[in-house]
Structures are given as structure tokens and as C-alpha cells.
Amino acid sequence: MEDKIRILVAKPGLDGHDRGAKVLARAFMEAGMEVIYTGIRRTPEQIAEVAVQEDVGVVALSCLSGAHNTLFPRVVELLREKGASNVLVVGGGVIPEEDVVFLKEKGVQEIFGPGTSLSVCVEYIRTHVKKEA
Amino acid sequence: MDIVQEVLAGDKRAVARAISWVENGDQRAPELIKRVYGKTGKGYVVGITGSPGVGKSTIVARLAAVLAARDEKVGVLAVDPSSPFSGGAILGDRVRMFDISLLKNVYIRSMGTRGALGGLNKAIRMSVRVLDAAGYDWILVETVGAGQSEVDVHDIAYTTVVIMAPGMGDDIQAMKAGIMEIGDVFVVNKADREGADRTATQVQSVLQLSVTNGWNPPVLATSAEENSGIEGLLITIERHRFCITASGALEAQKKRAARLDVLEILRTQLSDMVRSELEQPDVDRELERVISKESDPYTMAESILKRNWRNR
Numbered sequence: 001m002e003d004k005i006r007i008l009v010a011k012p013g014l015d016g017h018d019r020g021a022k023v024l025a026r027a028f029m030e031a032g033m034e035v036i037y038t039g040i041r042r043t044p045e046q047i048a049e050v051a052v053q054e055d056v057g058v059v060a061l062s063c064l065s066g067a068h069n070t071l072f073p074r075v076v077e078l079l080r081e082k083g084a085s086n087v088l089v090v091g092g093g094v095i096p097e098e099d100v101v102f103l104k105e106k107g108v109q110e111i112f113g114p115g116t117s118l119s120v121c122v123e124y125i126r127t128h129v130k131k132e133a
Numbered sequence: 134m135d136i137v138q139e140v141l142a143g144d145k146r147a148v149a150r151a152i153s154w155v156e157n158g159d160q161r162a163p164e165l166i167k168r169v170y171g172k173t174g175k176g177y178v179v180g181i182t183g184s185p186g187v188g189k190s191t192i193v194a195r196l197a198a199v200l201a202a203r204d205e206k207v208g209v210l211a212v213d214p215s216s217p218f219s220g221g222a223i224l225g226d227r228v229r230m231f232d233i234s235l236l237k238n239v240y241i242r243s244m245g246t247r248g249a250l251g252g253l254n255k256a257i258r259m260s261v262r263v264l265d266a267a268g269y270d271w272i273l274v275e276t277v278g279a280g281q282s283e284v285d286v287h288d289i290a291y292t293t294v295v296i297m298a299p300g301m302g303d304d305i306q307a308m309k310a311g312i313m314e315i316g317d318v319f320v321v322n323k324a325d326r327e328g329a330d331r332t333a334t335q336v337q338s339v340l341q342l343s344v345t346n347g348w349n350p351p352v353l354a355t356s357a358e359e360n361s362g363i364e365g366l367l368i369t370i371e372r373h374r375f376c377i378t379a380s381g382a383l384e385a386q387k388k389r390a391a392r393l394d395v396l397e398i399l400r401t402q403l404s405d406m407v408r409s410e411l412e413q414p415d416v417d418r419e420l421e422r423v424i425s426k427e428s429d430p431y432t433m434a435e436s437i438l439k440r441n442w443r444n445r
Contacts, residue, residue, distance in 0.1 A: 003157045004220070004247075029221035034245050039228035046234050050227065053240055055149035083146060 005033040005129055007058040010047045011040045012075065015065035020092065024060065027118040028125075044071055048078035051087055057129040060121075061091040061108075068095055073106035080107075086130050092116070137168045143206070143268045145240050151263045152242055156256040158401075166259055169266035174387070176208070176265035178272045179370060180290025182252065182312065185278025187298040188322040190229035191357040192366070193275050197230075199367055200271055201238040208240045208264035211275040212254050215245035222246075226275060240269065252276035252283025258390075258397050261289060279312055287315040288393055291386055292373045294366070296320045297336070299328035313339070316350050317373050320366060324354035348376050410437060 009025045011018055018040050028035045036054050038047060051059050059079070061072055072091050079087050091103060092112040100111045109128065112121055139147030151169075154162040179196075181189050190211060197207040211226035222245035233239050244254045253276055254260075264272050276286045287293050295316035319340070321333045337352045351369055355362030377383040410416065419436070422428040 003153075003159075004245075006153075025223055029216060029223050030219050032216075032219040032221045034215075034222045034224060034243075036224045036227055036243050039231060042231065046231060050234055050241075052146050053149050053234075054243060055146075055153045 005058065005125065006036065006054060006056040007033050007060060007125065008036045008038065008047070008051050008054060008056045009060045009062070010038040010042055010050075010075075011062050012042055012044055012047055012071040013063055013065055013067045014041060015063055015067070016040050017064045018062075020064070021060075021062040024062070024092070024118070024121065027122060028060075031122045031126075033125075044074040044078055047075050048082060048084070051079060052082050052084050056087065058088045058090065058125055060125075061089065063091065063093040063095075066094075068093060069099055069102060072103050072108050076107035088125070088129050090121075090125070092121075137165060140165070140169055140263060140267050141172055148208075148240060148263060148267050149242065152256070152260045155259040155263065156244065156247075156254070162259070166262060170262060173262050173265040176261070176269050176272045177292075177374060178261055178274060178290045180274045180276065180286035180293040181296065182276040182279045182283070182286050182293065182315075183296035183320075183322075184280070184298070184301065187278075187296045187301075188355075188357045189275050189278075189296055190226040192294075192296060192320070192322060192355065192363070193226075193273050194230040194233055195357050195360055195363040196273065196367060197233050197239050197241075197271075198236075199363060201233065201236045204238065205270040206238045206240075206268055208242075208267070208269035208272045209275065210242050210244060210257060210260055210264070210272070212244045212246060212252070212257070212277050214277050215247050217248075220247070240264065240267075246277060249285075250283075251285030252279045253285045253289070255397070255401065257285075258289060258394055262394070281309060281311040284312055284315050289390065291377065291383055292317045292370050294318045294320060294370065296322050297332060298323045299326050299332045301332070317348065318366070318369050319350055319352045320355050320362075321352065322355050322357055324362065325356045325359065329354060347380055348373060406441070407437075410441065 007028055009021050011021055025035045025037050063071060076089050079085060089108050090110045091108050095111055095113060103111055110124055136147050140151050151165055181193055183189050193209055197209060200207045213222055213224045213226060215222040224243035226243055230241055246254050249255050261272050274286060274290060276283060293315050295312060319336055321329050333352050333354060340350055353362060353366055353369060355366055419433055423430060423433055
């Protein structure tokens with residue numbers, strides 16, 4: 001049996017706009033994934049710890065407040081510290097192109113901007129989630 | 134260090150991985166369980182059940198916070214429904230538990246039902262054993278939002294707490310078979326709302342209709358959102374624990390749990406066996422005979438059973 005994809009959909013920082021994260025959570029569920037949703041205003045520390053305890057393969061971060069350059073890399077860093085560097089980290093929100101380059105350098109593997117279709121996100125995750133070592 | 138040592142040392146990442154193995158039916162799971170099972174038996178399992186939206190997750194979070202503050206280790210297994218269509222799930226119990234998610238003494242795992250119907254998940258029994266072996270003093274098992282007949286939690290928990298909210302039916306609802314029979318403790322949550330007293334009275338009056346042996350399930354009022362009544366709930370759970378320990382009911386329950394652990398594994402393995410048997414090509418031919426009414430489902434099932442028992 002193929003292992004089920006477990007994905008953490010998380011909203012770091014002080015941004016309360018959770019519509020996008022909720023739409024994505026539903027789409028991931030309908031694609032057969034188990035989605036753990038954090039709710040809004042979480043810290044990178046909480047998100048990384050939850051990712052470890054829930055043994056997820058993917059962390060999907062959503063941020064619309066402009067603080068992504070601080071928050072997203074911090075989540076990646078904390079996951080590494082906890083020995084969970086095999087977790088796929090992706091992000092979304094209103095993120096300028098120059099920041100996308102920076103975030104990818106910092107270990108966020110893909111950024112999905114406004115207008116991305118849901119199936120693109122789902123397909124990306126299916127093909128890039130790492131099988132357990 | 135291998136994963137067995139890490140689980141026994143209480144490492145959360147190892148515990149998380151072990152539970153995934155159990156959930157996914159990974160071939161490494163049986164070996165792992167074999168090696169940690171000897172260390173189980175100390176954890177006390179409390180089941181939390183009730184309809185959707187009555188406040189189960191919030192109460193679990195509050196209980197865990199109190200226990201952790203007493204320096205006890207708390208493991209939480211929170212189950213939410215899997216989609217019957219996609220197999221996916223939204224596991225949202227965490228949203229109510231974020232205050233406790235960074236506590237050193239607390240581990241929380243969300244699980245989908247993955248097709249199980251009793252309000253839990255097929256992997257729950259062995260996941261409880263993993264947490265027990267990892268040194269968790271308390272294991273809180275939260276069911277899906279239960280209807281009337283999701284009563285599997287009673288088979289795994291030593292103390293079962295049934296949570297209700299005001300305004301959800303009259304005393305006839307409370308008299309029915311099923312979930313109202315499995316509670317060792319009843320809680321009317323959202324007690325700050327109108328009708329809470331009446332709900333509590335109705336439940337109490339129905340409970341008085343039943344004969345009990347030494348323990349009369351109490352009905353408590355809580356308001357989890359406001360963190361009121363939680364200490365009282367914990368004291369009641371501990372009183373129940375004391376009572377069943379003294380009466381020997383706990384020992385009996387543990388014996389029953391061991392039997393159910395074995396049964397669950399047998400059931401899984403036998404159903405895998407049957408499923409693979411049904412994929413054989415000659416089964417199709419036999420099925421044709423059922424379709425054309427030359428045979429019937431009972432005859433066919435009996436012949437499959439006979440064939441397999443003889444082979445083994």
C-alpha cells in the first residue's frame with residue numbers, strides 16, 4: 001500500500017488571512033492527503049515542532065503579510081535542527097519575484113503565487129514529496 | 134541509536150515515525166512493537182468522546198495542560214474523519230491545542246479514521262502502546278465527533294469521558310443504547326450556555342435508571358473555553374481510576390485489552406489474506422457461477438474458507 005501523504009498547512013506570523021490556506025487544505029484533502037491545519041498566527045517554532053510530532057512529509061506555509069523572508073527560512077532552519085530536513089517545504093502568498101529567489105536559496109523548495117491553479121500545487125507535492133529514507 | 138531505543142527514551146521524532154509505521158502497515162512495525170511491548174503497561178488511557186463541536190479538543194488541551202504542569206507526560210491521539218471519497222482528511226483538532234504544542238511533556242498526534250467506523254482508527258491500539266512504551270503517563274484518545282454508535286473508544290480506554298453540550302435532545306435521546314452506555318464520566322460542556330442545567334439533570338435522571346457496580350457515573354459541568362471545571366474533571370477521572378484499580382476492574386480491562394490487541398492484528402492479517410484470495414483468477418470463474426445463479430454467495434464463501442484452512 002502506498003503511504004498516505006501527510007501535509008501541514010500552516011500560517012506563520014501575524015497575518016490573519018486564512019482563506020487561501022483553507023482553500024488549499026480542502027484541495028489537498030480532496031486529492032487524498034491527510035491535512036493538518038494549524039490555524040492562524042503560529043510561530044515558526046510551533047510549526048516545526050508540529051511537523052515533527054505529526055511526521056508530515058510536507059509543510060505548506062501561507063503568508064500574506066510581507067514577513068515571508070523572515071518566517072519561511074526560520075521554519076526550514078528549525079526543521080533541520082530537529083533532524084527533519086527531509087520534509088518538503090513550500091510556500092505561498094503575495095511574494096515578489098526577487099524574494100522567490102532568496103527563499104529558494106534558503107531551502108524553501110517552491111513558491112506558489114496568486115493565480116496558481118490548485119492542481120499545480122497538488123501535482124508538485126505529489127511528485128516532490130520525499131519517500132522516507 | 135536505533136528507533137527502538139529512541140522510542141523507549143521518549144524521543145518525539147522517533148515516536149512520530151513509529152506511529153506512522155503502525156498506521157501505514159509498514160513491514161517494520163511488527164518488529165518495533167515486539168521490541169517495545171515489554172515496556173508498556175504504565176500509561177493510563179483516557180477516552181474522550183462526544184458529538185462534533187461539543188468541545189472535545191478544547192477539553193483535551195486543558196486536561197493536558199494541567200497534567201503537564203504537574204510534571205506528568207501526556208500523549209494525545211486525536212482522530213478526525215477521513216473522506217470516504219478521496220481518503221484524504223482535514224485533521225483540525227490541533228487548532229484548539231496550540232497553547233500546549235510546545236510543552237516538553239506533551240506529544241500530540243492527529244489521525245484520520247482511514248475507513249474505520251467505530252470512531253477511531255485501526256492503528257489506534259498499537260499507537261497507544263507506542264506512547265505507553267515511550268513513557269507517557271497519560272494517553273488521551275479523542276474520537277471523531279461521535280454519533281450514537283461510535284463506541285470503540287470504550288475498548289481501549291480505562292476511563293471513558295462522554296462530553297455533551299446543552300440543547301442536543303431530550304431525555305429519550307439520553308436513554309438510548311450506544312454512546313450513553315460507555316461513559317464512566319459525563320460532562321456537560323459549554324455550561325455557561327442556556328439549558329446546561331437541564332441537560333445535566335436529564336442525563337443524571339437517565340443514569341439513575343441503570344444498575345451499576347460500585348461506580349455511579351457522575352455528570353459534571355465544564356466550560357472549557359473559560360477553563361472552568363477542568364480540575365474537577367481531572368479529580369473525577371482520578372477517582373474513577375482509583376476505584377477501578379481497587380476493585381480489580383482495571384486488571385480485567387487490561388486483560389481484555391491484550392486479547393483485543395491480538396484480535397485486531399489477526400483481523401487485519403486475515404482480511405489481507407482474504408482480499409488477496411479474492412484477486413485469484415479462478416475466483417472470478419466461481420463468481421460467474423454466483424452471478425448466473427448456479428451457485429450462491431454462502432456456498433462460494435464456504436468453499437474459499439475450506440480451501441484456505443486446509444492449506445495452512
